[in-house]
Amino acid sequence: MNQTIPAQNISAHSDQHCCNCNLHSLCMAVSLDMTELSKLDDIVDRSKPLSKGQTLSAQGDKFQSVYAIKTGSVKTYTTSCSGEEQITGFYFPGDLIGLNGIDTGICPDSIKILETTTVCQVQFEQLDMLSVELPKLRRQLLKTMSKEICNEQHMLQLLAKKNADERIATFLIRLSNRFKVRGFSESRFRLSMSRHEIGNYLGLTVETVSRVLTRLQKNGLITVENKEIEILDSKALLKLSNGKED
Amino acid sequence: MNQTIPAQNISAHSDQHCCNCNLHSLCMAVSLDMTELSKLDDIVDRSKPLSKGQTLSAQGDKFQSVYAIKTGSVKTYTTSCSGEEQITGFYFPGDLIGLNGIDTGICPDSIKILETTTVCQVQFEQLDMLSVELPKLRRQLLKTMSKEICNEQHMLQLLAKKNADERIATFLIRLSNRFKVRGFSESRFRLSMSRHEIGNYLGLTVETVSRVLTRLQKNGLITVENKEIEILDSKALLKLSNGKED
DNA sequence: CGAGTCCTTGAAAGGTCTCAAGTCACGTGG
DNA sequence: CCACGTGACTTGAGACCTTTCAAGGACTCG
Numbered sequence: 001m002n003q004t005i006p007a008q009n010i011s012a013h014s015d016q017h018c019c020n021c022n023l024h025s026l027c028m029a030v031s032l033d034m035t036e037l038s039k040l041d042d043i044v045d046r047s048k049p050l051s052k053g054q055t056l057s058a059q060g061d062k063f064q065s066v067y068a069i070k071t072g073s074v075k076t077y078t079t080s081c082s083g084e085e086q087i088t089g090f091y092f093p094g095d096l097i098g099l100n101g102i103d104t105g106i107c108p109d110s111i112k113i114l115e116t117t118t119v120c121q122v123q124f125e126q127l128d129m130l131s132v133e134l135p136k137l138r139r140q141l142l143k144t145m146s147k148e149i150c151n152e153q154h155m156l157q158l159l160a161k162k163n164a165d166e167r168i169a170t171f172l173i174r175l176s177n178r179f180k181v182r183g184f185s186e187s188r189f190r191l192s193m194s195r196h197e198i199g200n201y202l203g204l205t206v207e208t209v210s211r212v213l214t215r216l217q218k219n220g221l222i223t224v225e226n227k228e229i230e231i232l233d234s235k236a237l238l239k240l241s242n243g244k245e246d
Numbered sequence: 247m248n249q250t251i252p253a254q255n256i257s258a259h260s261d262q263h264c265c266n267c268n269l270h271s272l273c274m275a276v277s278l279d280m281t282e283l284s285k286l287d288d289i290v291d292r293s294k295p296l297s298k299g300q301t302l303s304a305q306g307d308k309f310q311s312v313y314a315i316k317t318g319s320v321k322t323y324t325t326s327c328s329g330e331e332q333i334t335g336f337y338f339p340g341d342l343i344g345l346n347g348i349d350t351g352i353c354p355d356s357i358k359i360l361e362t363t364t365v366c367q368v369q370f371e372q373l374d375m376l377s378v379e380l381p382k383l384r385r386q387l388l389k390t391m392s393k394e395i396c397n398e399q400h401m402l403q404l405l406a407k408k409n410a411d412e413r414i415a416t417f418l419i420r421l422s423n424r425f426k427v428r429g430f431s432e433s434r435f436r437l438s439m440s441r442h443e444i445g446n447y448l449g450l451t452v453e454t455v456s457r458v459l460t461r462l463q464k465n466g467l468i469t470v471e472n473k474e475i476e477i478l479d480s481k482a483l484l485k486l487s488n489g490k491e492d
Numbered sequence: 493c494g495a496g497t498c499c500t501t502g503a504a505a506g507g508t509c510t511c512a513a514g515t516c517a518c519g520t521g522g
Numbered sequence: 523c524c525a526c527g528t529g530a531c532t533t534g535a536g537a538c539c540t541t542t543c544a545a546g547g548a549c550t551c552g
Binding site for chain 1: 324330
Binding site: 194195196206207209210211213214226 | 530531532533
């Protein structure tokens with residue numbers, strides 16, 4: 001179950017296409033016209049539903065494909081030589097992941113399914129070739145990587161400067177924004193990751209995550225009911241996420 | 247002095263070219279042949295020496311160029327809305343920086359000169375166009391960004407999991423490796439950044455940085471003499487950098 | 493040579509972790 | 523369908539590491 005999924009086992013027979021995918025405004029297909037979309041469509045391999053705990057690709061694997069999340073959510077994480085796991089990101093529908101394997105040709109991190117998830121798989125070599133033909137696609141690839149770098153720089157700031165309350169507040173706000181863009185509720189959502197995973201991602205222990213969530217609830221900023229989060233006072237949460245007063 | 251340098255003030259008249267630059271095995275020119283090198287050379291603008299404290303480009307500027315460090319060193323940093331500075335990286339000869347502005351078209355961070363430095367400036371649009379023609383250049387751009395993502399993921403792990411001693415040890419090891427690749431001494435080098443900047447980058451206070459360096463010296467792992475560092479026991483330092491025993 | 497910044501060192505404070513225990517939710521099997 | 527077991531989550535108390543505050547010393551640059 002923790003084995004990487006063989007590529008040939010991933011694909012599902014389906015009549016889904018990029019042109020009728022409601023995510024094309026989020027994923028790499030942004031702003032492509034019908035002709036272009038169909039060329040992209042030709043190299044996309046859509047997965048059957050993958051279930052929680054499955055590993056989409058593992059650290060150390062040969063880099064071959066990138067993945068666009070279609071439904072569900074995944075986490076990426078690196079395992080250090082001492083065996084410690086570090087979650088490097090959570091990804092949702094429309095997100096494109098796996099591009100960080102380009103440099104070495106080896107996947108630098110593992111991708112694990114957090115809940116029932118479907119993905120679109122694209123062989124990187126094919127994508128690269130197509131990008132020569134489609135400037136908008138080429139630009140979109142660069143943009144995706146550029147955005148990933150910026151996201152990680154925000155995380156550096158979070159980890160280097162923020163205390164536990166600010167980290168959790170930032171985490172919730174960012175999730176809220178990402179759900180909003182995807183057309184989900186920005187004020188009420190379900191956490192597909194565990195408290196342990198949140199803590200790992202934010203450089204905190206499970207206990208601290210739990211305490212902070214309880215505290216934020218007591219202060220009336222949010223409601224927590226197991227994995228369901230409701231944001232009651234997004235202004236206060238945002239203010240908290242930005243750190244100490246100035 | 248803290249003003250961004252106007253583009254027209256950066257260039258120097260020189261007979262330097264990519265083809266006779268001793269960094270071509272490190273920078274974006276990797277593995278280009280003479281014809282290709284000359285095409286790249288046509289769009290490169292070489293700077294006169296820039297001095298410590300100058301800002302090469304500032305957060306919020308329109309994104310137009312990327313820079314390859316030729317000599318010297320720089321830091322990149324973001325300033326949060328509360329005015330706090332977070333250093334996101336230190337860069338040395340052969341490093342290519344600025345690609346993270348692609349996503350939004352706005353520079354997400356500032357670049358500041360740490361010591362007398364010369365850079366090669368390239369308009370991104372020109373680079374992008376040339377990359378269509380030169381697959382190796384296109385691949386190199388993607389590799390550079392991919393590597394940047396991986397580097398930042400290592401930093402996430404450092405900030406989320408490591409204690410002060412491990413952070414400093416990791417920092418010194420990484421510097422050592424980077425200097426080695428560049429043909430400088432891996433065991434003896436000068437820190438072009440201040441203790442304050444090291445601390446900012448590593449999520450520590452100046453005092454802690456100072457204390458750890460003193461401690462590492464007492465334990466015989468390194469010698470510290472102001473900004474000069476000598477690594478005496480790289481094995482022990484590496485072991486320390488990898489964290490708790492397993 | 494002097495002013496200012498950078499660096500070092502010490503002592504106390506504070507925040508998060510660790511350890512421990514108990515509660516709760518969920519999936520499995522009877 | 524319910525009982526049970528396991529893992530996830532919560533809560534508390536003490537320990538530890540880093541920060542904060544403070545002050546002295548060293549280096550650098552005009």
